[in-house]
Amino acid sequence: MPALCNDPMIGMTVSAKHDDLDAATVRMIFERFLSIGSATILARTLNADGVTSRGGRPVDKGYLYKLLSNRVYIGEAVHKGTSYPGEHQAIISRDLWDKVRSIIAETPRKRAGHCRGQTPALLRGLIFAPNGYAMTPAHTRKKGRLYRYYVTISVQKLGPETCLVRRLPAGEIESAVIDQLRALLRSPEMIVKTWTVVCEQDSDISETEVRNALIQFDALWDELFPTEQARIVQLLVERIDVDVEGISIRLRTEGITSIIAELRPNLRKAA
Numbered sequence: 001m002p003a004l005c006n007d008p009m010i011g012m013t014v015s016a017k018h019d020d021l022d023a024a025t026v027r028m029i030f031e032r033f034l035s036i037g038s039a040t041i042l043a044r045t046l047n048a049d050g051v052t053s054r055g056g057r058p059v060d061k062g063y064l065y066k067l068l069s070n071r072v073y074i075g076e077a078v079h080k081g082t083s084y085p086g087e088h089q090a091i092i093s094r095d096l097w098d099k100v101r102s103i104i105a106e107t108p109r110k111r112a113g114h115c116r117g118q119t120p121a122l123l124r125g126l127i128f129a130p131n132g133y134a135m136t137p138a139h140t141r142k143k144g145r146l147y148r149y150y151v152t153i154s155v156q157k158l159g160p161e162t163c164l165v166r167r168l169p170a171g172e173i174e175s176a177v178i179d180q181l182r183a184l185l186r187s188p189e190m191i192v193k194t195w196t197v198v199c200e201q202d203s204d205i206s207e208t209e210v211r212n213a214l215i216q217f218d219a220l221w222d223e224l225f226p227t228e229q230a231r232i233v234q235l236l237v238e239r240i241d242v243d244v245e246g247i248s249i250r251l252r253t254e255g256i257t258s259i260i261a262e263l264r265p266n267l268r269k270a271a
Contacts, residue, residue: 023091025051026073029064030096037103038223039064068100122174122230123150127240131163135242137170165242173247177240180249181233182221185214185256194256201257213260235259 029046036042039061046059053063071078074097075090121137129135129152138151148170154162184190195210221229235255241248 030092030100034099037225040220040223122233126237129163129165130243164244182218197253198257198260
């Protein structure tokens with residue numbers, strides 16, 4: 001019988017009929033963590049899907065880190081901090097284990113920057129130059145190093161004299177947009193405005209719940225993989241206008257309410 005059945009981390013039955021289901025659940029958690037890269041976000045999605053810990057309690061970040069560190073799943077036994085080959089069958093491949101452990105070993109901020117150059121541009125389709133033309137992602141390589149930019153389309157097609165802002169370093173403008181976006185979402189004015197809009201769809205929600213959800217979102221940001229950051233930016237931002245003095249951001253109110261809806265179940269379970 002696989003050792004998973006005796007593992008206190010998972011509250012499943014020990015019948016042979018359910019062993020495969022137990023193993024599949026653990027494999028699913030490892031694979032989804034590998035895709036998402038954040039235990040906090042994974043816990044939220046697992047709770048939304050009805051996955052619970054032993055005794056039916058909601059899954060949290062601490063629970064997931066313990067599960068993702070349990071060497072029983074790769075066929076090992078641990079005694080006094082030392083692991084040995086076990087007599088039970090592994091349910092997680094060594095390759096999957098190593099990939100997950102390498103992600104956990106990184107700091108949250110380093111995870112957020114992971115493979116940035118290989119992911120879709122954060123501001124694609126959202127950023128516009130002073131002359132009204134869109135700015136499009138571009139890149140060059142010098143001595144093996146990737147340099148990313150946003151270039152005004154009119155400059156590409158009609159010449160550099162068509163716009164005062166010809167191109168911007170992608171990393172700098174993306175960081176500036178994210179900093180301003182996070183500041184906007186934390187502001188009292190935005191909290192009240194968001195609460196007013198959300199109340200039109202759910203009159204039971206309180207201003208405190210909205211405030212807590214936006215604060216939680218801000219705290220989660222650095223743990224997100226670039227693909228998840230890009231999804232949220234596309235959800236929240238309608239348009240970004242650039243001029244020589246700075247940037248201005250127009251938000252999607254419906255996007256903010258979607259973020260509130262995603263975070264709210266966790267807030268209520270924690271209450």
